[in-house]
Amino acid sequence: MMRIYLFLPSLIIVLVFSGCSVKSIKSSFQLPEISLEDEKEEIFLQKELLLNEMISSSKILHQISWPILKNNRDICYQDGSYSFGVLFATQTDLPKKDLKYFKKIFNKNIKSFYFKKYQVDSFPVVVSISQDSPAYQSNLLEGDIVLKISDLNVKNFRSKLKKSIRRSSKLKLTILRNEEIIRKEINGVKICNYNIQAIPSPAPNAYADGEKVFITLAAIKLARTNDELAFLIGHELAHNIFHYKYIKGSEANSLAINYNDAPKLKNFNSFFLYSSQAKEIEADLKGVEIAYKGGYSLDNVNDYWRRLSVFNPNMISSSSSVYKSNALRAIMISKTLKKLKNEDDRK
Numbered sequence: 001m002m003r004i005y006l007f008l009p010s011l012i013i014v015l016v017f018s019g020c021s022v023k024s025i026k027s028s029f030q031l032p033e034i035s036l037e038d039e040k041e042e043i044f045l046q047k048e049l050l051l052n053e054m055i056s057s058s059k060i061l062h063q064i065s066w067p068i069l070k071n072n073r074d075i076c077y078q079d080g081s082y083s084f085g086v087l088f089a090t091q092t093d094l095p096k097k098d099l100k101y102f103k104k105i106f107n108k109n110i111k112s113f114y115f116k117k118y119q120v121d122s123f124p125v126v127v128s129i130s131q132d133s134p135a136y137q138s139n140l141l142e143g144d145i146v147l148k149i150s151d152l153n154v155k156n157f158r159s160k161l162k163k164s165i166r167r168s169s170k171l172k173l174t175i176l177r178n179e180e181i182i183r184k185e186i187n188g189v190k191i192c193n194y195n196i197q198a199i200p201s202p203a204p205n206a207y208a209d210g211e212k213v214f215i216t217l218a219a220i221k222l223a224r225t226n227d228e229l230a231f232l233i234g235h236e237l238a239h240n241i242f243h244y245k246y247i248k249g250s251e252a253n254s255l256a257i258n259y260n261d262a263p264k265l266k267n268f269n270s271f272f273l274y275s276s277q278a279k280e281i282e283a284d285l286k287g288v289e290i291a292y293k294g295g296y297s298l299d300n301v302n303d304y305w306r307r308l309s310v311f312n313p314n315m316i317s318s319s320s321s322v323y324k325s326n327a328l329r330a331i332m333i334s335k336t337l338k339k340l341k342n343e344d345d346r347k
């Protein structure tokens, strides 16, 4: 975990104590008539916005993280499932009350004939393809609709996907693209199998739980370059690789639209795993190496800390029991990076 900023309560206090008195509100307003239909329509618009934001943020993280996961395979000791560099969204990724929105948003151009033919309520959709990944080389495209996986229909898509990529390097998909049905056989590669996901939160923060890395939507918005996000991903991956030593991951567990997915507290000990400054320093230093090895120059990466300090001025120069100050973190990162680049020059 990187840091928690609690600026919401102060915002609420400002809202409560400003404006007109209760008395004048009582006598001067008339509640407009609001039908259930009005409310439903507005809820749909807000959910659609949320899901599109989850997808665009997941895509950013997916593009940045795939080369990092690929180039660090030698240190993550994972020898499980194959990776294809593709991110899917499927109906059951959503909470139960939102299942109805999936078809409306992601399957709206599919003719009803297909649902009957394949006996399913919805079809998974490809939301991201990493550059130079096996999926990219096989010309799988964003927006492709998955009609079949391993020659089966797409009911329980995630478990079928997980099973297939655990035992075989070949992923068989039947795709619908502009009314054309295309069969794909993609050859996977072994990489580090940690899932890098976006999570809604108004505070810039990042978390690791062993299996997954979560970067908050606020952190994604605060970052201005891929280098900055690559470092955040590297820091959290360092926790997963060196502190959790998690080895069972699968690309099938990467959830792009599940806005309720959150870091799991795997066991009681994991709660205390991070409450040490030594572990956080290690995650910063190893995080630089991990991101650099992923192909990111990280030249202006410390601009992130400088921008973050504006939101939390006391962290500029004060260290806590867990974190060094933002100033010290920036200096540590710069010096580690300089050393890495010097070593590279000597090679």
Ligand SMILES: [Zn+2]
Pocket (backbone or CB within 6 Å): 001, 002, 235, 236, 239, 274, 280, 283
């Ligand atoms: Zn950390």
